[in-house]
Amino acid sequence: MPTRFQVIDLFAGPGGLAEGFSAFRDKKGSRPFEMALSVEKESPAHQTLTLRNFLRKFADGFPPQYYQYLNEGGDEPDWASLYPREWTAATTETLQLELGTDSAKKTIRHRLAELKQKNGNACILIGGPPCQAYSLVGRARNKGIKGYSAREDKRHFLYKEYIEILRTLRPIAFVMENVKGILSARVDGELIFDLVLNDLQSPNFKDEYELFPVLARDMDKKPLASDFVLRSEHCGIPQARHRVIVVGIRRDIARKIPPHIRNRGLVRESFEPVTVGAVIGGMPKLRSGLSRSDTSEAWIAALVGASRQIRRSNINLTPSERIEFQRILERCQAEWEGKSSKLRRSPASVGIIGPDCPKDLSLWLRDKRLKTLSNSDTRGHMASDLSRYLFAAIYSRVADRSPKASDFPQVLAPLHSNWDSGKFADRFRVQRSNYPATTVTSHIAKDGHYFIHPDPMQCRSLTVREAARLQTFPDNYLFKGNRTEQYVQVGNAVPPFVAYKLAAALHAILG
Structure with missing residues (x-):
């Protein structure tokens, strides 16, 4: 042989x-x-x-x-x-x-x-x-x-x-x-x-x-x-x-x-x-962007408005879960307002991979010669989608499941004729920290709704690099093309x- x-x-x-x-x-x-x-x-x-x-x-x-x-x-x-x-x-x-x-x-x-x-x-x-x-x-x-x-x-x-x-x-x-x-x-x-x-x-x-x-x-x-x-x-x-x-x-x-x-x-x-948290939880915290007129101040203002909107809504949770939901929401708002000048859309460091990640996978992913992570800039989202991402990320943390369409307050429902049909009940899906991710597919290139980051503070879909981590591409693996093309490559x-x-x-x- x-x-x-x-x-x-x-x-x-x-x-x-x-x-x-x-x-x-x-x-x-x-x-x-x-x-x-x-x-x-x-x-x-x-x-x-x-x-x-x-x-x-x-x-x-x-x-x-x-x-x-x-x-x-x-x-x-x-x-x-x-x-x-x-x-x-x-x-x-x-x-x-x-x-x-x-x-x-x-x-x-x-x-x-x-x-x-x-x-x-x-x-x-x-x-x-x-x-x-x-x-x-x-x-x-x-x-x-x-x-x-x-x-x-x-x-x-x-x-x-x-x-x-x-x-x-x-x-x-x-x-x-x-x-x-x-x-x-x-x-x-x-x-x-x-x-x-x-x-x-x-x-x-x-x-x-x-x-x-x-x-x-x-x-x-x-x-x-x-x-x-x-x-x-x-x-x-x-x-x-x-x-x-x-x-x-x-x-x-x-x-x-x-x-x-x-x-x-x-x-x-x-x-x-x-789990998702084991491989992306220690990556640098980033904010999402706004698809129009994006600045840190405008992003914070959009999320503060979203927080108030959600706070006034009737949420389908138990009384104790509602209290926890509101506590997380208030904490996020306080952090946004306190870190307005430090919120970034691309990383300035590599971050860490925590002890929950198996050693062989950690060694596979990391490269000590890297000082930052490529393919890591965040998307811009519509303000209305930021509200849904914020709600979904907090809900999944409190209820230990990603919300279905029926769990969203009516005020957050998108203007889709099939929203209440049951055909797209999980149109907005959070990749929960304590579980493996759902299948990363090329659909992530379209809108990111199926790949919401578990941290409500960041309020965004996954970056190309985070999707690549879930796909176990080493951090030194560079994807060419524009961002949409990079997502397609990772998903396929x-x-x-x-x-x-x-x-x-x-x-x-x-x-």
Whole structure:
């Protein structure tokens, strides 16, 4: 068995899977997984990915100019001039292509032939085809499209591009990731996941792949679809993110793996949750902004007005909870008015990660060379939404749950025709400090209502960096593009710490 593996990352996004695999070290301190090729079609994610692949070229630590850029801002260094060899290597291995197009097939075919000639089959294929066609939200949206045909929606069959490359490359192993909705998605009555499994197990006539579910089971029995569901909150991730993970190992290698290793599963579940507060509670306190005429004074005035409005409202809580609610509200108002000149919309420091965060995750996230946190400026919100965020954050702290639409005072109800319909009862959702976050999705790019910060004093939605922390991206991971594009990248990514655990498990099996 080779000691080093070339990794090909398809549908790579900003590089969550690649980050976990490339960061893994074996017992000797070596990195057995080396990125050889990354493919992503979206320009902002491709820029992020290219920069990260460039930084991975420095085995002894990132260049000092990178930390200067993160800590001091200003123009991004000209990496091509400073480090031409490393930058050329990164741009060569990071391709901006739309898989499924003729031009992409031609380019990929050529690059794979080069890799096979150089490394043989000592490769690992990773990636996850786009999930919009499989997700429950996406499927609901498709039903509303006149004349929509699932059979004609090419997104349903992008996984076949993955299969085609699997056929061509014949890697030692592969890792495929997708949303849980793929388990129930159908085309003309056929379950998409059944089609995927059949194709993955027989990508060509010479080699078949044995599939290894993430959870422990009897490998002599046919796997159930549920065996492939990884629940991130049970794997040391501060987020209830449920994803389908399929790992395949070529049968000529798999048959040599002892039964006790084959049956133990890839990831050991832990039911000791990592909470939102454990990873973002110690970050610098920031205020939100106003979407119009934003100043600290105007923001405080808007929240003081919101406080008075809420105080006069009838709130659906027990008498003791109402007293606690009012106490928190009054304390927030006093703090706002007392710190008017100190309220910031971007951090001046890194903050801390508290003792509640597991040590391995804390070490993974933090970088002692950072003096501040990138991708951390706050959004501007409408004053009416600030009132709702303030109410929701205090309510969730007092009632130990995020409020539903029916819990909001009528004066705070948005002018939405479906507000009282029950269809969007949790339109405003607080990410509570004492629990793992709900799934971070690309929807966070739209309005932030599902991702309200638990601290009512800050009265805002999560920043890109806070969402990235919940996704377990290291603090030194820089997301390119505008803020909306950064949110999309974070929401669509595979949590890197999950990928790290998968890399460790796969290495142990192949070792």
